Amino acid sequence: MEAGAVNDRFIGQRRALLNVMQERGIHDMNVLRAFDAVHRHEFLPSSVLHRAYEDAPVPIGFGQTASQPSLQALYMQVLQLKPSDKVLEIGTGCGFQTAVLAQLADRVYSVERLRDLSVRARERLDALRVSNVALLVGDGTIGWSRYAPYDAILVAAAAPDVPGPLLDQMAEGGRMLIPVGSRDVQRLVCIRRVDGRYTEDEVTACTFVPLLGRFGWESEAPRG
Ligand code: SAH
Numbered sequence: 001m002e003a004g005a006v007n008d009r010f011i012g013q014r015r016a017l018l019n020v021m022q023e024r025g026i027h028d029m030n031v032l033r034a035f036d037a038v039h040r041h042e043f044l045p046s047s048v049l050h051r052a053y054e055d056a057p058v059p060i061g062f063g064q065t066a067s068q069p070s071l072q073a074l075y076m077q078v079l080q081l082k083p084s085d086k087v088l089e090i091g092t093g094c095g096f097q098t099a100v101l102a103q104l105a106d107r108v109y110s111v112e113r114l115r116d117l118s119v120r121a122r123e124r125l126d127a128l129r130v131s132n133v134a135l136l137v138g139d140g141t142i143g144w145s146r147y148a149p150y151d152a153i154l155v156a157a158a159a160p161d162v163p164g165p166l167l168d169q170m171a172e173g174g175r176m177l178i179p180v181g182s183r184d185v186q187r188l189v190c191i192r193r194v195d196g197r198y199t200e201d202e203v204t205a206c207t208f209v210p211l212l213g214r215f216g217w218e219s220e221a222p223r224g
Contacts, residue, residue: 010041013053017069020055024070028077034103035073040066043096043124060094062114064209067156071206072097075177078190078203079152081105086147088169090140090211091156095121099130101154108133109147111140113212141215143169150174158186158208163215167191167198179208183217 008014018032026032041052044066048058057065081087081104092098092112098121101108110133112118118137125133136144140155141163149171155178162178170176170193179186188203210217 008039010039010053014039017053017055021070021073024055026070026073026077028073028080030081030104031073031076034076034100035069037103038096038099040069040096042128043094043099043121060117062117064093064114064117066094066096067208072100074188074203075154076100076104078177079154079175081152085151086149086171088144088147088150088153088166089156090143090154090166092118092121092135093156095124097154097156098133098135099125099128102130102133105152106132107147109136109144109150110134111136111138111144113137113139139213141165141211141213145169152176153178155179155211156208157211157216158183158206159211159216161215162189162191163211163213165215167193170198172196177203179206183210 018036041049044052044058045061051058055068055070057068060066083106085105086107087101087105089098089110092110098110115137118135122135143165148169150169151171151174153166153176158179174193176191179188181187186206188206190201190203192199
């Protein structure tokens, strides 16, 4: 790791981003260490490399974006992941968040509806020898029943309502973070399952690309 860092021309920018993330409320050292260990520039298209360590969403092609790092980190901080957690991510995108999750939990499952993004994410994860991640191309609004139940579910796209199959696939004691609202603005909600019941807390306001699928938005129809 340290030997590679010598050749890492982005190390200064990454350390600066970690400082910004701390200023924005990320204090969980496990989360910060995981964001230090995974290099966002290795997951982004070459056209946006110069923006790799901005604390901002960055385009990854196909009309999609890699989410804002401090918001991804907030997900992980709220979820309080531990190595034994089985994690489901909906919206693999470029695979960066997937790789960070793989630092924090031993088993990560990630679903992406766009095959091209999933294939590229797989290539990047393989190149970095990340071996504890399984990827699926499909509609994440129906979850991934094969490996359920999950201790933590992260939904990286915005839904009109919480998809029922994702609630069903939460483990006892499980947590889910999902942006819910209109296509333009949402609230990030944290759902917990305790004794078979669900509680819901609002974490923050946010804006994500739409979750498209059977239990999400119907299509990429005109906005509004
Ligand atoms: N965590 C990713 C976020 C990408 S943006 C990253 O930081 O790169 C959200 C992603 O969700 C997009 O790639 C989009 O294609 C995907 N998505 C939208 N609806 C989906 C669905 N029903 N199932 C799986 N993925 C979906």
